[in-house]
Amino acid sequence: MASAILVRLGLLTLCIGLFGCERQISFAGDVQPIFLANCVVCHDQVAEGVAASGFSMVDYDSIMKGTKFGPVVIPNSSISSTLYLVIANKTSPEIRMPPHHEASLAEGRGTPLTQDQIEIIGTWIDQGAPNN
Numbered sequence: 001m002a003s004a005i006l007v008r009l010g011l012l013t014l015c016i017g018l019f020g021c022e023r024q025i026s027f028a029g030d031v032q033p034i035f036l037a038n039c040v041v042c043h044d045q046v047a048e049g050v051a052a053s054g055f056s057m058v059d060y061d062s063i064m065k066g067t068k069f070g071p072v073v074i075p076n077s078s079i080s081s082t083l084y085l086v087i088a089n090k091t092s093p094e095i096r097m098p099p100h101h102e103a104s105l106a107e108g109r110g111t112p113l114t115q116d117q118i119e120i121i122g123t124w125i126d127q128g129a130p131n132n
Helices: 002-019 027-038 048-053 060-065 082-087 102-106 115-126
Strands: none
Touching (some): 027 115, 082 115
16 A cells, blocks of 8 residues: 555656646736736737837737747747847847836836746746747
8 A cells, every 4th residue: 555655646747847837927917917018018919029120919919929020939939039039138139028128217117127037937938838
């Protein structure tokens, strides 16, 4: 009896070690609220972010469509996704998002995302960027 419990516990530990126990990130519940609060002011259908790049963030399909230069989300690879790189400060300062240069800060916008917000978006991308 005790050995059966130990075997099951060992298998559970192995599964967690191999596959992790990370929770599934929801686009609608976790990611989209971040975009709505921090990004859509410039990346709605007609704002300056759309004018400059063609990138609208009003919904999942727009985000997955990307910019006039190509996709910004590469499902399963946050490190290959431009969206992640620009929000995680892994690009040159001129293209970091939200822009946090003096002009945008003076207008009350451009505050960088929190580390938790960046991790949520990165994890969502690494989980395949599902529309869930």
